[in-house]
Amino acid sequence: MSSAAEQEAVAAERATGDGRTAAVVGGARRAAPVPTVPVRPGRPTPLGARFRVGPDGVAGTNFALWAGGAEGVELCLFDERGRESRAPLTELTHEIWHGFVPGVLPGRRYGYRVHGRWDPWTGARWNPAKLLLDPYARAVDDARGNDFGRLPPEVYGHVRDWPEQHVADTVRDDRDSAPYVPKAVVVDDGGPDDEWAYDHRPKxxxxxxxxxxxxxxxxxxxxxxxxxxxxxxxxxxxxxxxxxxxxxxxxxxxxxxxxxxxxxxxxxxxxxxxxxxxxxxxxxxxxxxxxxxxxxxxxxxxxxxxxxxxxxxxxxxxxxxxxxxxxxxxxxxxxxxxxxxxxxxxxxxxxxxxxxxxxxxxxxxxxxxxxxxxxxxxxxxxxxxxxxxxxxxxxxxxxxxxxxxxxxxxxxxxxxxxxxxxxxxxxxxxxxxxxxxxxxxxxxxxxxxxxxxxxxxxxxxxxxxxxxxxxxxxxxxxxxxxxxxxxxxxxxxxxxxxxxxxxxxxxxxxxxxxxxxxxxxxxxxxxxxxxxxxxxxxxxxxxxxxxxxxxxxxxxxxxxxxxxxxxxxxxxxxxxxxxxxxxxxxxxxxxxxxxxxxxxxxxxxxxxxxxxxxxxxxxxxxxxxxHPVLRRRAFFSGRAHSADGLRDLAWFTPRGEEMTEGDWYAPAATLGMYLSGRDIPGRDENGAPVLDDSFLAVLHAGEQPVDFVLPGPPWAERYEVVVDTGREEQASAPGVEHRAGTAVTVPGRTVLLLRARP
Incomplete structure (x- = not known):
């Protein structure tokens, strides 16, 4: 755009008094006419590009695009050399523009140009110079190796380098973006590669x-x-x-x-x-x-x-x-x-x-x-x-x-x-x-x-x-x-x-x-x-x-x-x-x-x-x-479900005593969590109650070691070490046992997981 044209557009904008301008940059998109291809009415659903064979045996692709406020839609088809041809979609059903194009097979690249008003102040930003990706495209061609890897000025609907920045996005850019953006691809929905009959979802x-x-x-x-x-x-x-x-x-x-x-x-x-x-x-x-x-x-x-x-x-x-x-x-x-x-x-x-x-x-x-x-x-x-x-x-x-x-x-x-x-x-x-x-x-x-x-x-x-x-x-x-x-x-x-x-x-x-x-x-x-x-x-x-x-x-x-x-x-x-x-x-x-x-x-x-x-x-x-006790399907109740007072969840201090309300509010670096495997909600695949081991997890975040007294009956008679994060190698940790009521020294910054033995 020439400097004189820029000045004329800015002057026109100022003259309106409301900050609007109808200026464009780039002129006509192409000097030579673009070939057109024949198009049949097609169907408004499904949206996107669907390859099919019509009742008359003609193979082609149905294209359908929702563009509610548009004034016109052109389907743009590209061959292997990137040459463009167009098919105006004249059928409009419930704000969906659609048409069936014979001879368009899977692998064909395409895009849309959508016509309408350019009035950014009301949110209208139609610009047919810009090739648009089908929102329902099943595949996008990356033949240029850029997958939108370049964003030159041509891919913007407005002029990026407009001299007055406060209205930069209001000046339409009419340069063609097609050479710079990847294209949608028509995809075959079936074929020999479709083997879902052999797929088994894990669920x-x-x-x-x-x-x-x-x-x-x-x-x-x-x-x-x-x-x-x-x-x-x-x-x-x-x-x-x-x-x-x-x-x-x-x-x-x-x-x-x-x-x-x-x-x-x-x-x-x-x-x-x-x-x-x-x-x-x-x-x-x-x-x-x-x-x-x-x-x-x-x-x-x-x-x-x-x-x-x-x-x-x-x-x-x-x-x-x-x-x-x-x-x-x-x-x-x-x-x-x-x-x-x-x-x-x-x-x-x-x-x-x-x-x-x-x-x-x-x-x-x-x-x-x-x-x-x-x-x-x-x-x-x-x-x-x-x-x-x-x-x-x-x-x-x-x-x-x-x-x-x-x-x-x-x-x-x-x-x-x-x-x-x-x-x-x-x-x-x-x-x-x-x-x-x-x-x-x-x-x-x-x-x-x-x-x-x-x-x-x-x-x-x-x-x-x-x-x-x-x-x-x-x-x-x-x-x-x-x-x-x-x-x-x-x-x-x-x-x-x-x-x-x-x-x-x-x-x-x-x-x-x-x-x-x-x-x-x-x-x-x-x-x-x-x-x-x-x-x-x-x-x-x-x-x-x-x-x-x-x-x-x-x-x-x-x-x-x-x-x-x-x-x-x-x-x-x-x-x-x-x-x-x-x-x-x-x-x-x-x-x-x-x-x-x-x-x-x-x-x-x-x-x-x-x-x-x-x-x-x-x-x-x-x-x-x-162990289902570690992946429960229902929340813990914290209540006793048996005569011995054993609960599904209990919390302990290093003294081996159940935590009181005051313990929860006191500064602490050590927490003992007891998970009971005796009363787990649900049934197994045979309808029997779910039973599991019980575990005591001791989490100690303090720098210095702490002596933790292992809770006695009804929680356990003895405990077997399952995990000890104080060890670099875990192989020697399992199998070590401690009697309930004894104090176990937990090193600084360590988790002990112990299996409760009855």
Whole structure:
């Protein structure tokens, strides 16, 4: 655009008096006419691109796009050389534009251009110069190798370099974005690769679940047993070497960081970084193309399905971390990739000043889930991943944003109501991250039955206990026993609490005991990103050290944290690599570190310093699987259920006496928890009462040893040591017995788990 034209447009804007301008940049999109292709009326459902053979035997693809306020829609088809042809969709049914195009076969790439008003002040941002990704695309082609890896000016609906920044997003850019963005791909729904008849879902009960959070690429990128060409892919995760580790560890489910097609933020690309975690979705039906070893023109769909089948065959469920709260289009200054150009007002929450976005996510925009078409998009996506891709559940990122009605979080919101009555979705595992960044967004303990929740109060209490920072032990008592203060309502069970000490977001477990402060300099944001509330303790030295005493203390703290997690009532969640001492060198926000900092280091398994941690973790998980008293399906009552006064749960002081109310409020570093296996709710598969061993767990966070008197009858006559975190090697711990009533010296910062013998 010439300088004179810029000045004329600005003058016109000022003349209106209301800050509006109709200026555009780029002129006509193409000098030569674009070929058109014949199109039949087709059907308005299902949405997306569906290959089929018509009654007349003609093969082709039906295209259907909801674009409520649009004035016209063009389907754009691309051949192998990237040449574009167009098919205007003239049929409009219930705000859905549709048409059947003969001869369009699976593997064909496509996109949309949507026509309408350009009036950002009212939220209208239609711009047919921008090629848009189909929200229902089953696959996204990554032939350019960038998966939205470049964000040049052409992919923005507005002119990025407009001289007057206060109106930059109001000036339309008419340059064609098609050469710079990946395309949707027509996918065949059936065919020889569809082998779901051989898939057997594990269907692990919630109470028996142990979740393992992992990144598809990061888990296998450095795995020596995975062929190099498969590392970092769905096929790599399906490889026997990767599955073997999960089986040996004993987890029942993997929770995959986002695998929906996602884009990279411009501010990262400018610094030479990429979005590694994937919390920047742009395609809710498409497996992320960069994780495919077999191709990106539909092959990624079959590869993902084969990965699910391989995990299911090993008895492992697949849970997806999904990001339906926002998209990669950011705010008014973000790119135009899909929904923003299809119907900005129909998909996003806008402020009263409709030029601006309501942002409850901290990512620039928030999907308007109250709108029927948005709710349909989300639920159609969820059902697709369950019924056609084989997944077993979902963890919803910033779930409180999805539960907002008009503005406030509402547990009777349309989203939660639809999930509760859906015959497919109400049967799968549903995990909420029960907060967002908006007012009133913190909702831990408030989600309705059917839902489980990430319990950050568990995380905080366990971290504080082991760094000896809790004022008393009340909080710890609740968290160890299932968080009844949060979840004992509405028929919810202890497994409503997903217990975790670490997650992808924050320090790794090893870094939690090695750093007092975050070290995020590699992110290029001046160490300003990432939380400062880490509740960590570096054991006396910041970062890596060769001091053998500090190293030994850190390994002991890791054993304490893992043992606490796996003995607690609720559903434990581990993070990939924590079981072998993975470090990010103090980076607590490695979302942009697609490199060795963010990948699992498998050499740690062969390191004699870290191998014992893996062995302890797998032994604790096996112990949990063997003993139903450690994975109860109902909350403890604390009441005596037999004549001898034995209760299902009891708490003891180091004196061997049951805790009084005053003990709960007093500063303390030691807590004894007795779990009775005599009276466990429920029946076994034969209808008989469930009986198990009873256990006494002694958690001592103090620096100095403490003498703990083992409770006598009716609790036990003697006790057998099962786990002693004071030992580097656990092999010699089991089998040691102590008589009830005697004092056992518990070393500083140690967990003892003892089996009660009658």
């Amino acid at each position: 692990t009960p919630w109470a028996d679940s142990v979740i393992y959070e992992l990144h598809v690429k990061g888990f296998t990128q450095r795995h020596p047993g995975v062929p190099e060409e498969l590392r970092g892919t769905y096929a790599g995760l399906a490889h026997p070497a990767a599955v073997e580790h999960l089986v040996r560890l004993g987890v029942t489910a993997v929770e995959l960081l986002p695998v929906h097609q996602f884009a990279h933020e411009d501010h990262l690309l400018r610094r030479g970084l990429r979005n590694y975690w994937g919390y920047n979705s742009i395609g809710y039906f498409a497996p992320h193309a960069a994780y495919s070893a077999s191709g990106t023109t539909g092959q990624q769909v079959g590869e993902f399905r084969r990965m699910v089948r391989a995990l299911h065959a090993a008895g492992i469920e697949v849970i997806l971390d999904v990001v339906y709260n926002h998209t990669a289009e950011a705010g008014e200054l973000g790119p135009t990739l899909s929904l923003k150009g299809i119907d900005n007002r129909g998909y996003y929450r806008l402020q009263p000043d409709a030029r601006r976005y309501a942002d409850y996510t901290g990512c620039g925009n928030t999907l308007h889930v109250v709108q029927p078409q948005v709710l349909r998009l989300i639920t159609d996506s969820l059902r697709y991943w369950v019924t056609e891709m084989g997944v077993d559940g979902f963890r919803f990122d910033l779930a409180a944003a999805l539960a907002r009605s008009m503005h406030d979080v509402d547990m009777l919101s349309p989203f939660l109501a639809v999930i509760a009555q859906d015959p497919v979705l109400r049967r799968v595992k549903l995990i909420a991250e029960p907060w967002d960044v908006g007012s009133g967004g913190y909702q831990v303990g408030a989600f309705p039955p059917l839902w489980t929740e990430w319990n950050d109060r568990y995380r905080n209490a366990v971290r504080d206990f082991w760094r000896h920072a809790l004022p008393d032990v009340r909080e710890m008592g609740y968290r160890l026993s299932g968080s009844s203060d949060l979840y004992a309502w509405g028929g919810r069970r202890p497994y409503a609490s997903v217990n975790y000490v670490t997650a992808h977001d924050g320090f790794t477990l090893r870094d939690l005991v090695s750093y007092d402060r975050k070290h995020n300099e590699a992110n290029g944001e001046g160490n300003r990103d990432g939380t400062d509330d880490n509740r960590s303790w570096n054991c006396g030295t910041e970062g890596e050290t060769r001091d053998p005493d500090v190293q030994a203390l850190r390994r002991r703290q890791l054993r304490n944290l893992l043992t606490t997690l796996l003995l607690s009532t609720g559903v434990p969640m581990l993070v990939a690599g924590d079981e072998m001492g993975r470090t990010q060198h103090g980076n607590n926000n490695a979302y942009c570190q697609d490199n060795e900092l963010g990948w699992v280091d498998w050499s740690l398994l062969d390191d004699p310093e870290w191998r014992p941690l893996f062995e302890l973790t797998s032994r604790l998980i096996a112990l949990r699987h063997r």
